[in-house]
Amino acid sequence: MKSFVFSDDQSLVPAIATFARALGDVDIYSSGPASPAIKKYGALKIYIVNDTNLTDSIADLLASRMSKGEYQFGFIASTVNGRDVAGLLASKSNAGSIAEISSFELAGSSTRTKRFFFGGKSILEEESSSRIFTVSPGIVEPREVGTESPVEQVSLSPSRISVLSSEEKKSGGVDIEKAQAIVSIGRGLGNKDKLSAIEPFASAINAVIAGSRPVCLDYHWLSEDRQVGLSGRKVRPKVYIALGISGQIQHIAGMRGSKIVIAVNKDKTAPIFEECDYGIVGDMFDVLPRLLDGMKK
Numbered sequence: 001m002k003s004f005v006f007s008d009d010q011s012l013v014p015a016i017a018t019f020a021r022a023l024g025d026v027d028i029y030s031s032g033p034a035s036p037a038i039k040k041y042g043a044l045k046i047y048i049v050n051d052t053n054l055t056d057s058i059a060d061l062l063a064s065r066m067s068k069g070e071y072q073f074g075f076i077a078s079t080v081n082g083r084d085v086a087g088l089l090a091s092k093s094n095a096g097s098i099a100e101i102s103s104f105e106l107a108g109s110s111t112r113t114k115r116f117f118f119g120g121k122s123i124l125e126e127e128s129s130s131r132i133f134t135v136s137p138g139i140v141e142p143r144e145v146g147t148e149s150p151v152e153q154v155s156l157s158p159s160r161i162s163v164l165s166s167e168e169k170k171s172g173g174v175d176i177e178k179a180q181a182i183v184s185i186g187r188g189l190g191n192k193d194k195l196s197a198i199e200p201f202a203s204a205i206n207a208v209i210a211g212s213r214p215v216c217l218d219y220h221w222l223s224e225d226r227q228v229g230l231s232g233r234k235v236r237p238k239v240y241i242a243l244g245i246s247g248q249i250q251h252i253a254g255m256r257g258s259k260i261v262i263a264v265n266k267d268k269t270a271p272i273f274e275e276c277d278y279g280i281v282g283d284m285f286d287v288l289p290r291l292l293d294g295m296k297k
């Protein structure tokens with residue numbers, strides 16, 4: 001059994017190649033130049049394509065190789081380009097595609113996969129005949145093998161997509177990875193207007209405001225570059241104050257390096273209390289003014 005791994009971001013290749021290798025032989029596709037790191041993960045061959053923006057051309061190449069029976073499965077890094085390639089490839093190969101899998105096993109002629117659902121609150125287990133999968137970053141610990149993989153350059157056919165214009169993503173102008181103090185808000189905030197209740201507290205302690213994924217990505221109460229977590233920024237401040245954040249593993253992955261963690265949550269069973277140095281069970285809108293008063297005194 002042979003699979004391919006595609007990632008336009010070479011830093012994601014080691015984990016996905018390790019993940020796919022558990023199944024059998026693997027070829028890696030990426031854009032070059034091939035870093036020494038990606039040669040260490042046991043691929044039979046590393047194919048370096050000339051331009052990763054050519055998502056339709058990469059999908060053409062992989063579809064043609066799949067149709068010749070070269071690959072049974074494709075595992076693709078869940079990047080912006082990766083997700084495009086997965087969709088295009090699934091349609092060109094008439095193969096189903098499943099996004100952001102966290103586990104994979106064969107079940108007779110089908111596959112059984114798991115992925116997070118409802119923003120990570122549930123795990124969805126699916127049995128299907130899908131052959132294309134995007135894989136979440138950090139899914140397994142990369143494991144090197146003793147040998148180096150050979151590298152081959154591949155030219156792609158011209159893309160049928162032309163980029164008419166592009167725009168820089170708006171940023172909040174703050175690098176939360178450098179902050180010494182962070183006040184991080186979660187879905188417990190309720191709505192964006194209530195940020196005004198948090199700002200005086202954050203500025204009194206000279207902290208920057210960051211947030212969980214729903215706050216930054218789903219509701220846009222904060223800009224995306226303020227998201228802490230597995231798929232966001234990894235922060236290591238001296239003080240991390242988590243307000244209305246439940247403390248799911250994907251969030252913890254981004255703030256575990258913090259020196260002192262203070263959590264305020266009205267649910268005393270919230271997992272964040274397992275991860276903090278000081279925990280306050282209560283409504284953040286009651287707790288914060290009292291903390292601020294105490295600090296002023």
Ligand SMILES: Cc1cc2nc3c(=O)[nH]c(=O)nc-3n(C[C@H](O)[C@H](O)[C@H](O)COP(=O)(O)OP(=O)(O)OC[C@H]3O[C@@H](n4cnc5c(N)ncnc54)[C@H](O)[C@@H]3O)c2cc1C
Pocket residue numbers: 100116117118119120121136185186187188189211212213214215227228229230231232233243244245246247248249250251254264265266267270282283284285
């Ligand atoms: C592949 C993948 C990657 C992910 N990456 C990230 C990531 O990078 N970062 C991230 O954060 N999440 C990430 N998630 C989502 C993650 O699984 C959780 O869904 C998310 O962290 C939950 O955000 P939350 O704690 O703000 O919301 P919730 O889980 O809804 O928690 C809200 C909390 O607020 C409390 N609360 C409500 N009102 C108040 C109040 N007035 N005062 C005090 N407490 C209150 C509640 O008791 C609850 O505990 C990812 C998920 C997946 C599947």
